[in-house]
Amino acid sequence: MRGRTPLLVLALATLHLMAIFAGFIAPYNPGAQNRELPYAPPTRVHFVDASGFHQRPFVYAPTFSLDSYEEDRTRELPIHLFVRGDTYTVLGILRSNLHLFRVDEPAHIFLLGSDGYGRDEFSRLLYGGQISLAAGLLATLLSLAVGTIVGTVSGYYGKWVDESLMGTAELFLSLPWFYFLIAVRAFLPLHLSPAETFLLLIGVIGLIGWARPARLVRGVVLSARSRNCVSAARGFGASDLYLLRRHILPETFGVLLTQAALLVPQYVAAEATLSFFGLGVSEPVPSWGNMLSTLQQYNVLVSYGWLLAPAGALVVTSVIYWLLADLLHSRLKSHSI
């Protein structure tokens, strides 16, 4: 178990850094269309040609004929590292136009192929990751914040407060959310900017999800409240706030952390689901969900396998977070014993 920890941390860091530095790693702007190159398969990176091995890898320009792409073998176009290209911003602060790699026109380097508009799937995957991961993380924070407050109040004060709050939580767990959201979307104004939709998504996912953490926190608070140390402190005249801060909330910390690791992938998937059905961020801004939505078309699904890349990204993200939850769980258990 221990040996896996650094690996896991590395994977987690890589995943998020790739999303944060999407602009640097991605060779192209995620919205840039190459109308001559729809559904181009992943570009093959070559090292060897007729004259032998090259240290600098190169690609061939694709040419479209009838229903398939061929490589134009007459010209080799080397891959350049650290080149200037389109400008982008990192975290909305840092402006730059330095890209990790690119090739010269007329070739394009589509590591994961291109979509129906000839947009680079790899660049879109990275930029889409920004939206999807940020939505997952922020919605988790929101969910946990609401859940902690409600759960603590409910568990600490008990009686009718507890009953009414937990009743509400159960109601929330039983609502058919998906249909509810589709109905809600119909009442919202027609065009929301991508930023507004993004905040709305976080709000919706986060607020729907508060019930489960609230119930968990309530359980922990309930058991912590009856501990001897709490009774003793109360006997010495400690205030509710003090008791919560000093003795009770720290107990919930482990549960919350594990819960967070479980909720993030769940919410990333929730964002993908909503966007898949057109309820999330809209074109041309990419998110893993709206990228996958083209796969609703049968012919795309069976013909252009590389467009499944966002599904792969979702799986990888989920696995990393689940392993993290597992790790946290066992760490905290051994810690408390």
Place this chain on the structure above:
Amino acid sequence: MKLIARLALFVCLLLATLAVATPAPAPMNAGEELQHVDGEVGRYGGHLVIGQRSEPKTLNPVTASDAVSREVIGRLTADLITINRESQRTEPGLAKSWTTSADGRTFTLKLRKGIRFSDGHPFDADDVIFSFTVYLDEKVNSPQRDLLIIDDKPLSVTKLDQYTVRFTLPQPYAAAERIFDGLPMLPKHILEKSYREGRFAQSWTLNTSSVEVVGLGPFRVKEYLAGQRIVLERNPYYWKADHENHRLPYLDELVFIFAASEDAQVMRFEAGETDMVSRLSAENFALLNRERARTGTQLVDLGPSLEYNFLVFNLNDLTTKKLDAVASKQAWFRDLKFRQAVSAAIDRDSIVRLVYGTRGTALWGNVGPGNKLWVNQTIPHPQRSLETSRQLLKSAGFSWNDAGQLLDSNGKAVEFSIVTSSSNTQRMKMATLVQDDLAHLGMQVHVVSLDFRAMLDRVFQSFDYEAAVMGLGGGDPDPNPEMNVWLSNGATHLWHLGEAQPASDWEREIDQLMQKQMITLNFQKRKQLYDRVQQLISENLPFIFLATPNVLAGAKAQVGNFHPAVLDHYTLWNADQLYLRTESRGGERAGIR
């Protein structure tokens, strides 16, 4: 010996059950005036399976208004005069010939003698009179009724003798014989009772006993299994024969199974569960084309369809609506230069390539090259030019800020949304391409996909939209069915609904031209009038035309006489002549279990 006798008995029994299963064509009758058709002579037998989007809602030809119901009903019934789907011209149906009076107002139709309904009952002028009584009855509320009302007066029908009927129109009507296509003749002996009792609309539902659903089409109903299939069997008395005097249809059965989407239909076709697919999207066509070498599928690209897809701006009068946000943008939309700039900026070739995989055609007017008879060839097809767009915008008082955003003369940034139906991936794609094209002009465009009904509600009822990508057309090449789009008070005058007066001079001129062409009988003169309409439309751009898809269809290798057409119904219009080249094996009955 005993064994042989048993075997013979078994074979006899088997044949007997087969005979019960599908009726053999009735023997030829000397007094019968059959229609003999050209085309490959097929072989009898087999059944053809077709996928349908949904179940038909009714089998009543008078009240059916949805395409799916009509798809089935069209095989059960026949018309007096039909439009040949291949030549797009009228040809005799139940009427073997007709004459038109010099003033174009009276039509005298000679009916075929000795032909019978699918229950064996003879057909004559009384059935025709009865059918038109029903179609014209306001209480029945048939969608076809509008076609029979010309200048607010209905046409009248009189019986001259048992096989001759005369139609009198209140005023001359161009291409009047075309209206007979799509008006199936009804059996008076079956339906008169329910009509007299005022229950006509309730007759011939899906649950009506198949014996009672009687028509003159090549097939009749055999069985209906809710949610699964509807099976039609040969009408043994059908009135057409091939040129070797075999009574049509060749097929024993025509089976409709239900597959919810085009994708589902394609999957079933690929799996061999259905024999034909029509209205394929270009992508699915390409998919089937790749497998063609292995499967031997017949795939046909018929070239441009009559459908036109377009971008429309909301030019409705919003003074009584509380839609200030939309109304404030209408100043741009109403400016012809703005619409011209948008049109010039759209890369139609990319739409054809990316949306239709080159199996489509760019459009600059409402009549595309698919409509060879009516297209106005002089409509210009300007190349995409962002430079032209910028000049047009500049001359209309627009300007650009440092960030490249387009500003109107009041300094307001140009930003609007385009709604499309989320179920139509092709129009979604068009909207996304238009969005990117207009971004080059500094316009910020949002694409909003809505449920189809929600979108129609906004476009037709609430007017709460700014622009929309939609499609129209596809039925008939004649200009008359387009009247409701181009007349300023038309029900589909999408950009500005419910105009009391034509809102502009050119709309007034279109009104006059369309009214005039309707009563002009000479084709050349009608064409001149309609050419001018097309010219006015392309100059004033109430719609910004984008592209039209090709009509694409496919069938299994063994389907004979497969001649899909550009007109509805694309593949089944000649269902009476379709046949299977080889005996279908038991396994191929897969779709129906």
